[in-house]
Amino acid sequence: MMQSTALRSFHIESYAMQHTRLDTLPCPIARALDRVGEWWNILILRDAFRGLTRFDQFQKSLGIAPNILSRRLRGLVEAGLLEKIRYNQRPPRDEYVLTPVGRDFQPVLWAMLAWGNRHFMPFGQEVALVDPATGLHADPVMVDGKSGKRLDQAVLRPIPRPTLDDARRRQS
């Protein structure tokens, strides 16, 4: 137990000498950003949710330089959001598919979609969220999963840092 704490402090200190590392801050928003922080990454994830998997598909969709795309895809694989799968041996060809952690990013995109549609599409919506069961446009709204209540008034609140015992109990 002492060892884990020491290890963690070591990481924080060793990063402090470099530029700011978000992945060691105690805030889940900062850590989430550390995984996708750059907007190309978020657009790559958007495209992955649209079903794109291949380098040339992403490139065509994003109009991005190959070296940048290649670096971004590698970063998303390293962050655990995409998995690189070889679908052809000769010639070697890979595709990139969302991992479970990557798929779980979807509500962030939906929230961005709703915000963008509401404020920055002066000529009207050009992308909609659709319920595939009904084909109807959906209006993404955040509620509390337990009470079903809309979260309009909810606030972020730091909670006391749990002891490692607490954390273990919570995770088990």
Add this chain to the structure above:
Amino acid sequence: MMQSTALRSFHIESYAMQHTRLDTLPCPIARALDRVGEWWNILILRDAFRGLTRFDQFQKSLGIAPNILSRRLRGLVEAGLLEKIRYNQRPPRDEYVLTPVGRDFQPVLWAMLAWGNRHFMPFGQEVALVDPATGLHADPVMVDGKSGKRLDQAVLRPIPRPTLDDARRRQS
């Protein structure tokens, strides 16, 4: 009507010579990112939702260089997410408060919070979303505002570009 279309094309072309501009793409996610695309901006918004308004408060919270913070705050004001308000004349002192468009970004932060809490807080949650009415922790979940159904299966779908007449009808 012709004039508006021409104006829009002009903007797209004039930006094309520079680096990629997200604010002219037809995707609301891209346009949303254009407003907040850089992760400092998202952390500044996070802090604004926590009630921070002053330069030194943001600086203390973020550990960010003053010149970068100052550029970011200016950018968020220009993008219409924060408003700069002079609260003291001598010496001149400004504070930054969320505009309605900025406040509407909140679901994006909640979605990031939930994703970060779920996957990147190995020692347990350190920030929670709280319903101020009950004091209980909320579990942010995205539903369709109309049907109340969870959006687990929802998909993004491009919709046919409306004519300007359609767009006008939609907005009126």
